[in-house]
Amino acid sequence: MATRESLTARLLRIEGLPISTVLLLLVAVFMLVAPEVFLSYRIYMSFLANGAPLLVLAAGLTLLIAAGEIDLSFPSVVALSGWVLAYCIHQHEAPWLGLLLALLAGALVGFLNGVLVARVGIPSIIATLATQFLWGGITTVLSEGLSYSLSDIDELLVWKLLVGRIGPLPVQALWAVGLTAWLWLVLNRRRFGEHLLFIGDNAKVAEIVGVNTRREKTRAFVLMGVLGAFASVLLTLENQNFFNTQGAGYLLEVMAAVFIGGTSVFGGKASMVGTVAGSFIIVMVEAGIVATGVQGFWVRAVVGVVFLAAVVGHMLIEGPGKGITRVRLLRGKFGLNQGERS
Amino acid sequence: MPHSLPATPARDEQLFQHIVRLERVDMTFGRVQALSQVDFEVGRNEIVGLIGDNGAGKSTLIKIISGVLRPTAGTVWVRDQRVDPSSYSVRRAHDLRIETVHQTQSLGEKQPLWRNLFVGRQIVGRFGFIDVKKEKEIANQLLRKAIGFRGQGITAESTVRDLSGGERQGIAIARAMHFQADLIVLDEPTTALAVNEVRKVLSFIEGAKSGGRACIYIEHNLAHVHEVADRLVILDRGKVVRDVKKGELSLAELTSQMIALHEGHGDGHA
Numbered sequence: 056m057a058t059r060e061s062l063t064a065r066l067l068r069i070e071g072l073p074i075s076t077v078l079l080l081l082v083a084v085f086m087l088v089a090p091e092v093f094l095s096y097r098i099y100m101s102f103l104a105n106g107a108p109l110l111v112l113a114a115g116l117t118l119l120i121a122a123g124e125i126d127l128s129f130p131s132v133v134a135l136s137g138w139v140l141a142y143c144i145h146q147h148e149a150p151w152l153g154l155l156l157a158l159l160a161g162a163l164v165g166f167l168n169g170v171l172v173a174r175v176g177i178p179s180i181i182a183t184l185a186t187q188f189l190w191g192g193i194t195t196v197l198s199e200g201l202s203y204s205l206s207d208i209d210e211l212l213v214w215k216l217l218v219g220r221i222g223p224l225p226v227q228a229l230w231a232v233g234l235t236a237w238l239w240l241v242l243n244r245r246r247f248g249e250h251l252l253f254i255g256d257n258a259k260v261a262e263i264v265g266v267n268t269r270r271e272k273t274r275a276f277v278l279m280g281v282l283g284a285f286a287s288v289l290l291t292l293e294n295q296n297f298f299n300t301q302g303a304g305y306l307l308e309v310m311a312a313v314f315i316g317g318t319s320v321f322g323g324k325a326s327m328v329g330t331v332a333g334s335f336i337i338v339m340v341e342a343g344i345v346a347t348g349v350q351g352f353w354v355r356a357v358v359g360v361v362f363l364a365a366v367v368g369h370m371l372i373e374g375p376g377k378g379i380t381r382v383r384l385l386r387g388k389f390g391l392n393q394g395e396r397s
Numbered sequence: 398m399p400h401s402l403p404a405t406p407a408r409d410e411q412l413f414q415h416i417v418r419l420e421r422v423d424m425t426f427g428r429v430q431a432l433s434q435v436d437f438e439v440g441r442n443e444i445v446g447l448i449g450d451n452g453a454g455k456s457t458l459i460k461i462i463s464g465v466l467r468p469t470a471g472t473v474w475v476r477d478q479r480v481d482p483s484s485y486s487v488r489r490a491h492d493l494r495i496e497t498v499h500q501t502q503s504l505g506e507k508q509p510l511w512r513n514l515f516v517g518r519q520i521v522g523r524f525g526f527i528d529v530k531k532e533k534e535i536a537n538q539l540l541r542k543a544i545g546f547r548g549q550g551i552t553a554e555s556t557v558r559d560l561s562g563g564e565r566q567g568i569a570i571a572r573a574m575h576f577q578a579d580l581i582v583l584d585e586p587t588t589a590l591a592v593n594e595v596r597k598v599l600s601f602i603e604g605a606k607s608g609g610r611a612c613i614y615i616e617h618n619l620a621h622v623h624e625v626a627d628r629l630v631i632l633d634r635g636k637v638v639r640d641v642k643k644g645e646l647s648l649a650e651l652t653s654q655m656i657a658l659h660e661g662h663g664d665g666h667a
């Protein structure tokens with residue numbers, strides 16, 4: 056067998072390359088179809104402003120899915136933490152305290168999820184579905200079903216620091232990208248991230264090699280809770296408004312962003328770069344479809360098509376689980392290496 | 398398999414008599430008694446062959462030694478020091494230089510080899526980031542020198558699921574070698590191997606002994622254990638039924654005893 060890797064193999068090893076290419080192609084298509092919108096910078100600033108919470112959530116969820124777990128409760132964290140922040144600003148004019156308490160609320164929800172999953176042993180899809188109802192319900196009770204309008208908060212320092220503008224650039228985009236970069240490091244360069252990958256790969260192996268699976272899983276849920284709270288803070292401040300179902304729309308979009316990005320639903324393999332591309336695809340298809348003059352009703356259908364195409368694409372690239380074989384096959388298909396199929 | 402292990406263990410560790418000793422250890426899973434009142438010890442430079450039928454408790458026993466399981470009752474001693482069960486773990490066992498090559502899969506299938514070699518004991522820099530470059534470098538060295546994977550297209554970047562059973566076992570053994578254990582526990586290391594690879598494992602075990610190390614060797618193939626072990630311990634249904642020096646039990650006697658035990662089970666079920 057050849058010792059030199061083919062170009063195809065080396066390209067495939069670059070993280071998130073295929074899906075990033077899809078994203079760029081999509082941008083190109085939109086530029087062709089709706090140049091007046093997509094050749095101006097303003098649409099991208101709007102993507103960055105509105106996509107920031109989605110990206111933060113998707114990046115956090117990537118870590119959990121890497122560990123073979125899922126969190127369905129983050130929409131309720133987006134609601135609950137948003138209420139905590141809004142309440143502190145609205146009733147007590149204490150935005151900093153509100154920020155702190157909002158993050159703390161997220162951490163607590165995450166910790167509870169972690170205990171239910173890692174200690175009690177409830178499968179995460181069930182545990183977090185339950186806590187999603189629980190905290191969503193509690194938010195409705197606390198807010199009495201009302202929404203809070205937070206006018207004039209753009210005067211606040213916390214607003215300027217988190218969702219202000221530097222020229223046309225929304226500050227929350229910097230936060231989201233910075234956090235995502237940090238989470239890339241956590242996943243790929245920290246013990247914690249490596250432990251999550253091994254847990255997702257095979258929890259028994261993780262234990263054999265000395266990973267404290269319960270502690271690491273709990274930490275991952277707490278992290279997701281805090282990130283959910285932070286996304287909620289960005290959303291609430293940007294909208295200058297809180298309403299008690301404000302997280303509901305995110306559940307499926309965030310999951311779609313992660314899977315479009317190529318993170319394996321089976322755990323053990325995750326791509327943070329892919330998640331970034333997936334998030335932008337989700338945000339852009341929504342705005343792009345409308346801008347191209349197609350009826351807005353088509354948005355979800357197009358997301359579905361892109362989603363399916365991405366998943367099938369990842370499957371083709373990953374193959375049925377044989378990396379070297381797959382590369383050999385690919386080489387064979389491209390006529391680079393005839394007679395060497397295994 | 399090379400004998401590149403350092404010849405002398407650290408000075409301060411010369412004084413102990415047993416690298417590991419278990420005293421009246423019980424292990425129950427729900428209503429199943431996997432081990433009962435097991436006494437078991439391994440001398441400082443001894444190869445102990447652990448033999449028993451399926452379900453005799455061999456894997457449970459070594460999981461206790463390697464820190465994966467906590468015994469229900471009994472005492473564990475490492476280097477003649479009593480081990481606090483509440484703080485004993487895989488990590489602690491690694492710190493005490495006990496390495497285990499498990500029978501069941503012990504590698505992350507989707508992870509590259511370099512991660513598999515160092516997971517749980519990552520090389521990290523000052524700020525806690527994994528030194529990927531260094532880990533890959535050492536992994537590649539190990540692959541070339543220790544395992545002899547040269548020219549097979551296997552590198553530190555290769556994924557475990559692309560490897561054969563023998564190659565995987567080689568990686569698991571190389572991991573144990575790299576961390577220079579004083580006690581190496583091998584749980585049926587030859588099961589997935591081709592004949593020539595089995596010889597490599599056996600000579601690795603002998604090399605470990607001449608390097609001053611101890612070894613627990615679990616094996617179904619009685620001829621293999623009998624060849625390399627200094628002492629043979631036979632487990633049956635969670636109990637130690639025989640503990641003899643190799644000289645006191647010929648391979649033929651060992652074989653007939655194992656057959657007798659096995660048939661004894663058959664009667665029990667009938």
